[in-house]
Amino acid sequence: MGRRGLLVINGSRGRGPKAGQIVDSRRPRKLNSQALRMLAVLLVFILLAGLGVFRLLWIQVLKHGDYRRIAESLHTRRLVLPAKRGKILDCRLRTLAGSRETMSFWAYARGLTEDDKRTGSRQLMGFPGISKEVLDEAFGPRPRLVWLRRFCDEDTAVRLEELHVPGVGRTVEHRRYYTCDWVSNIVGFVNASGSAIEGVEHKFDKLLSGVPGTVVINPYVRLEGAPLTQGVLRPPVNGHNIVLTIDSDIQYILYSRLREACQLWNAPLALGVIMDPKTGAILGMATYPSYSSSHYRQSYTADNLKHIPAYLSNLRQPGGLYKARCLTDLFEPGSLFKVFAVAAALDMNKVRPHEAFFCENGSFKVGKSTISDWHPFGELTVEDILAKSSNIGMSKIGMRLGPRLLYEYLMRFGFLNKPGVGLFAEPTPQIKPLSQWDDEYTCFVSFGQGLSVSAVSLVSAVSAIANDGMLMQPYLVAAVQDSTGNIIYQTHPRVIRRVIRASTARTVVSMMRRVVTQGSGHRAAVDGISVCGKTGTAQVFDYQTGHYSHEDLITSFIGFAPAEDPQIALLISVFSPRHAQREIWGSTVAAPIFSAVAGHVLAYLESRKSPFLRMAKNKRLEAAES
Numbered sequence: 001m002g003r004r005g006l007l008v009i010n011g012s013r014g015r016g017p018k019a020g021q022i023v024d025s026r027r028p029r030k031l032n033s034q035a036l037r038m039l040a041v042l043l044v045f046i047l048l049a050g051l052g053v054f055r056l057l058w059i060q061v062l063k064h065g066d067y068r069r070i071a072e073s074l075h076t077r078r079l080v081l082p083a084k085r086g087k088i089l090d091c092r093l094r095t096l097a098g099s100r101e102t103m104s105f106w107a108y109a110r111g112l113t114e115d116d117k118r119t120g121s122r123q124l125m126g127f128p129g130i131s132k133e134v135l136d137e138a139f140g141p142r143p144r145l146v147w148l149r150r151f152c153d154e155d156t157a158v159r160l161e162e163l164h165v166p167g168v169g170r171t172v173e174h175r176r177y178y179t180c181d182w183v184s185n186i187v188g189f190v191n192a193s194g195s196a197i198e199g200v201e202h203k204f205d206k207l208l209s210g211v212p213g214t215v216v217i218n219p220y221v222r223l224e225g226a227p228l229t230q231g232v233l234r235p236p237v238n239g240h241n242i243v244l245t246i247d248s249d250i251q252y253i254l255y256s257r258l259r260e261a262c263q264l265w266n267a268p269l270a271l272g273v274i275m276d277p278k279t280g281a282i283l284g285m286a287t288y289p290s291y292s293s294s295h296y297r298q299s300y301t302a303d304n305l306k307h308i309p310a311y312l313s314n315l316r317q318p319g320g321l322y323k324a325r326c327l328t329d330l331f332e333p334g335s336l337f338k339v340f341a342v343a344a345a346l347d348m349n350k351v352r353p354h355e356a357f358f359c360e361n362g363s364f365k366v367g368k369s370t371i372s373d374w375h376p377f378g379e380l381t382v383e384d385i386l387a388k389s390s391n392i393g394m395s396k397i398g399m400r401l402g403p404r405l406l407y408e409y410l411m412r413f414g415f416l417n418k419p420g421v422g423l424f425a426e427p428t429p430q431i432k433p434l435s436q437w438d439d440e441y442t443c444f445v446s447f448g449q450g451l452s453v454s455a456v457s458l459v460s461a462v463s464a465i466a467n468d469g470m471l472m473q474p475y476l477v478a479a480v481q482d483s484t485g486n487i488i489y490q491t492h493p494r495v496i497r498r499v500i501r502a503s504t505a506r507t508v509v510s511m512m513r514r515v516v517t518q519g520s521g522h523r524a525a526v527d528g529i530s531v532c533g534k535t536g537t538a539q540v541f542d543y544q545t546g547h548y549s550h551e552d553l554i555t556s557f558i559g560f561a562p563a564e565d566p567q568i569a570l571l572i573s574v575f576s577p578r579h580a581q582r583e584i585w586g587s588t589v590a591a592p593i594f595s596a597v598a599g600h601v602l603a604y605l606e607s608r609k610s611p612f613l614r615m616a617k618n619k620r621l622e623a624a625e626s
Contacts, residue, residue, distance in 0.1 A: 398446025533559025
């Protein structure tokens with residue numbers, strides 16, 4: 001038969017096959033229990049194999065990077081490579097703060113034999129600067145990556161290298177150094193732990209720091225007993241350079257004269273600011289006593305902290321000598337302020353230079369207060385009131401101007417706002433709101449009492465008079481360079497506003513010139529140079545007694561030179577001077593210092609020109625026109 005099957009001849013009743021139908025004898029059989037078990041086992045194996053493949057795919061492909069890092073961490077350590085910190089430069093691109101390469105040594109003993117660990121610990125025992133605790137941590141039962149010596153000098157580095165200690169390696173680090181102690185109040189410093197403290201170092205820490213890199217250390221791969229670094233994983237990016245407007249030579253001239261003044265007059269504090277009146281660039285900003293950025297922990301000595309009056313007690317506080325007090329401290333300007341009140345009255349045509357005022361023979365009652373002069377003056381012209389520094393004459397000018405206009409001109413000169421240099425914590429000037437002004441307070445403000453401002457604010461304001469009435473934005477940062485010296489940012493002079501008319505400014509310049517030639521400021525004169533200025537002697541308010549002190553005075557002189565083309569504006573202030581045989585006035589204490597500094601600085605500027613300040617001057621006219 002061609003087909004296998006059964007032939008049904010006589011079909012029976014029911015549901016069976018019909019007659020003549022062929023029935024297939026190979027119909028399915030039911031699976032028994034053994035076959036089911038085998039099928040289940042097969043499915044389990046297939047599932048496990050699938051899971052294994054997926055796990056391999058997960059580890060080898062999807063999470064390859066993560067597991068690789070875990071594996072590497074079991075055998076390697078990463079060491080941070082600090083970036084080279086950027087320089088701080090003066091306006092002539094001379095280094096004020098820089099970083100030099102030094103060797104630092106570390107130990108990582110994992111992977112060493114016990115004999116090598118003992119050998120390494122024994123070789124380094126007693127080495128200068130490496131303690132037993134550090135060695136125990138480095139070569140103990142559970143060794144860790146530790147620094148042995150950082151920032152080594154050349155001799156120490158050679159001695160450590162010659163030991164060939166197992167498990168010890170080295171890396172290059174950069175240590176901060178400073179070249180000029182007389183700029184410390186501006187530059188600030190980086191402490192031993194690498195933190196930037198105060199000044200430019202702190203303000204521009206991110207720009208100066210750069211981006212650190214990393215290097216891999218594998219203790220199981222060694223050459224001559226020392227672990228090898230496995231190459232730089234990420235190279236460091238060096239920091240930017242900050243170029244200041246400060247000229248370090250001008251700063252030294254200023255600082256040295258302030259130091260001499262404190263020594264001569266037994267004064268606890270002196271400060272000075274030198275500004276280019278046409279651009280707002282600060283050429284010098286010094287305080288004495290100061291500190292050394294290189295030896296900042298040794299700055300507090302008995303010599304520079306004795307004889308501190310109560311109002312200067314913050315000099316004794318931690319960090320008291322670190323401040324840039326020309327920006328951070330406020331004080332009453334005294335008679336310096338008469339210049340600005342006269343300028344306001346002239347600009348509003350409230351007075352004329354030759355107009356006379358009766359000065360009450362030295363005593364003038366206003367409200368509950370009596371205003372006195374240092375001499376019993378009778379009639380004085382406005383010129384003479386400024387030249388002879390009459391408080392009573394200025395009070396009458398102030399009352400004629402009125403509180404609203406005087407307040408408005410204080411705002412114009414910048415005395416109601418922070419200077420905006422942007423490097424330090426600048427306090428807001430202290431002055432009563434206009435709603436609280438009366439005749440007494442108007443008189444007080446007109447001769448510089450009852451308000452407190454910063455030294456930089458004063459120099460910025462007098463610079464506006466020297467600059468034909470245009471107030472410039474003071475600034476300390478001239479430019480920012482990348483690590484190769486390319487300029488990526490440069491500050492351009494910026495006009496804030498016109499304060500007074502140019503004609504008014506020229507009139508005030510003439511009057512300030514007369515202060516030096518015929519008035520109280522004759523000791524500020526410089527041979528061969530026309531100097532404009534104003535003396536100031538301010539009493540210090542004693543908060544314990546509620547009255548102004550007759551012992552603690554702030555003696556000052558502010559001005560600019562040469563009168564016909566001002567190159568510098570300068571303020572000198574000496575706090576609480578003491579002298580048994582000399583009178584204490586701004587004219588006797590501060591004016592001679594002004595003369596010495598101005599004469600020296602102008603001679604220096606004549607012989608040298610700063611590239612950044614010269615570019616700033618070239619853009620001054622563009623800024624003034626915009």
